[in-house]
Amino acid sequence: MIAAFDLLEALPVAVYTTDAEGCITFYNEAAAELWGQRPERGTKWCGSWRLYWPDGRPMPHDECPIATTLTEGRPVQGIEAIIERRDGSRVPFIPYPTLLRDESGRVTGAINLLVNIADRKHAEIQSARLAAIVASSDDAIISKTLNGQITSWNAGATRIFGYEPDEIIGQSITRIIPPELRQEEEVILAKLQRGERIDHYDTTRVTKDGRRVNISLTVSPLRDETGKVIGASKVARDVTERKQTEELQRLLLDELNHRVKNTLATIQAIASQSLRRAASPGDFLESFNGRVQALARAHNLLVQRKMKGAELTDLVREQVVLGAADCARVSVSGPFLILDARVAVQLALVLHELGTNARKYGALSASAPAGQLSISWKMQTDGERELLLEWSESGVPNLSAPTSRGFGATLIERSLEANGGEAAIRYGADGVVCQIRLPLPEESKQSAALHAAPATRKNEPRLDREALPAALRGRRILIVEDEPLVAMEIESLLASTGCEIIGPAATIQTAKRFIADATIDAALIDANLAGHPVHELAAALTQKNIPFAFATGYGREALPLGFRDAPVLTKPFSRSQLLVVIEALLKELAAHVA
CATH class of the missing domain: 3.40.50.2300 (Response regulator)
Known part of the structure; x- marks a missing residue:
């Protein structure tokens, strides 16, 4: 008997014995460690402080499996229970109580083996948690064999690629890989067989309906108990939106680069043309500064509307009505009209040239105190949309038509021609009349190319x-x-x-x-x-x-x-x-x- 107890003492599994009334007669060190205490010999039924059923309900000691085994004379095995130690920690376990009998068959007691299943429970919880993550993930999580056969397919994969699990499990992974990218799979399989992990890299896959989606892919090897690579798990994240955002950002930066360079080229041309036609350095400085300021005012209006265009009334106000004195001499009338960015900048320079001429020689000059300027426009929608704008000066004494064609007139003509329009300038008895016709395109469509x-x-x-x-x-x-x-x-x-x-x-x-x-x-x-x-x-x-x-x-x-x-x-x-x-x-x- 002593040898038997020595054997039980040496076991790494919790074991204890009781007499026929359920009083503890022996327990080993593993049992004391499991209970978290050393009960007195004679303690009835169990050495733990408290017991619970798996659902959390308290389990009275006299209803524990060994108590039922002794009172009913039958072994109660395989159920789960929970031990609570005095420090509050809890340990799930499975008891295996067995009756002990003498040579005559009379019950003399019981032996109970307690198997700690905390690690198993932890693994089950982790497995359940991982399964829940896989099931609810927005990412596609797919497993496959080393020959590329799909073995699992989550809801995220269905959302991204369109295939239901029963449509795709058992099929080759190449079903979602574009033909020109199938060599990627060969490279991936070769790395997996070497036990390597493929970290995030961007690629393209094909959906059930033939669309192509941008994904970020991570591939990890799957191993068996011996460490041998038997397959792979793939996590694919749909990054189409991110790619579109990156593309939009790139387009915006390219557009900004283009606009800045075009603006610099325009300023360069203004400087060159103003210098070429200036009568003196002072004349050049005045004309150059005026044109650059006109360009700046036009861009200010565009910025206010996030570069989507400028309203014509604002454009006229910024380029022509520059001070309080102008308000009494300038009348402006016309419908609300948004001009796209390119047309707005070019019309701003046209209005600036007309306004500068009016201030130097025309209706807004000091030599014409009674001068008046009327700017009116209307939309014509017979066929294509057209802006018809009339610039009409009056009250200008001794007006005569210029003998040579100046830079301003050339700029007005070219600016309108560039947009398919035209200007007719007429020198009347007491002022200049400029009639402008300008086709207005529908919302511009920039080519992605x-x-x-x-x-x-x-x-x-x-x-x-x-x-x-x-x-x-x-x-x-x-x-x-x-x-x-x-x-x-x-x-x-x-x-x-x-x-x-x-x-x-x-x-x-x-x-x-x-x-x-x-x-x-x-x-x-x-x-x-x-x-x-x-x-x-x-x-x-x-x-x-x-x-x-x-x-x-x-x-x-x-x-x-x-x-x-x-x-x-x-x-x-x-x-x-x-x-x-x-x-x-x-x-x-x-x-x-x-």
Whole structure:
């Protein structure tokens, strides 16, 4: 008997014995550790402080499994219970009570083996928690074998990819992989077989209805009890919204880059044109500052409307009615009208030129104290939408028409032509009347192809300053540019070298007519004409073997597909950069002819 108790004492499992009345006669060290105390010999039924059923209800000691076994004469095994120690900690366990009998079969007591199932319970809870996470996750959680066969598929996978579990489990994972990306699966399987984990990487998968979704994928190896890799688990997160946000951010930055460069090119042209036509340094400073301030006021209005446009009344007020004295001499009338950003800036410069002329020589000048200015407009919707604006000055004595065409008149004409409009200026008996017709496009549609990330510019050929004028003299250069001031500057620079200018063309239609009908040696094309791509023009020039370059504030990747290797003149540009590009185009023409 002593040897038997020594054996029980050495067991790592909790064991205790009782007599026929349920009083404890022996317990081992493992039992004392499980109970959290050392009960006195003779303690009845159990050595624990308190017992509970699995659902949390208290279990009286005289109803515990060993008590039932002794009182009813039958073993009660396999049920679960919970021990509470005096320190408040609880331990789940399973009792295995067995009756002890003497040689005659009489019950002499019982032996109870208590199996601590805390670790198992913890594992079950963890497993249940993981199962709940997998089931409720918005991410796709998929498991597969090493040959790519899908073995599990959660609700997140159904939401992202569209397949129900019974449609896809047992199928190959390649069912959701685009054909051109299936080599990814081979790389993944090779890494998994080496026990490697594939951390987050972005890729594309195909849904049940054929859509492509952007996902961030993590792949981990699954191992058996021996550590052998037997499969993989994949967690795929739909990052389409994130990708769209990143793309929008990139487009906005590219658009900002384009707008800034176009604005700098416009200011550069204003400076050059103002200087070229100024009678004195003071005259230049006044005209240049006035035009730049007009540009700044127009941009202030655009910023107020988040660059979506400007209201015409505000535009007139900012460019014409500059002080309290003007209010009594200027009348403004017309319907509420929002102009898009590009048209607003160009019309602002037109109004500034008219207003400056009125202050110097016309109805708002000191020499015309009785002068009056009326600005009115209306919308005409017969067919296309058109703005009809009339600028009418009166009370100007001794008015005479100018003998030469000034920069202001040229700017007004070019600005309106760039938008398909026109201006008719008439010098009456006592004032100037300017009638403006300006087509107004529907909400502009920017081409996604024109909003790409900037690319590294290619090396430009070096400028041969001595040979260049002779090389350009008499060459017919087509200019396609919708920013009037930039077009005027390009025209002036090329004309000064002896080039013959075709255009400038401010619209796709006008440019196509020039390409079809005119003799052209080379062309310079704005890569974005009022939001419209210029791939048609590039294709037409290529078909006629006319070399061309793009002038743009975007990067090379924003150029039309198939033409991204063409020469690029990045706005703003200098005279030498412009001439280098034109020289390179003419060399290309000469090589082609030879």
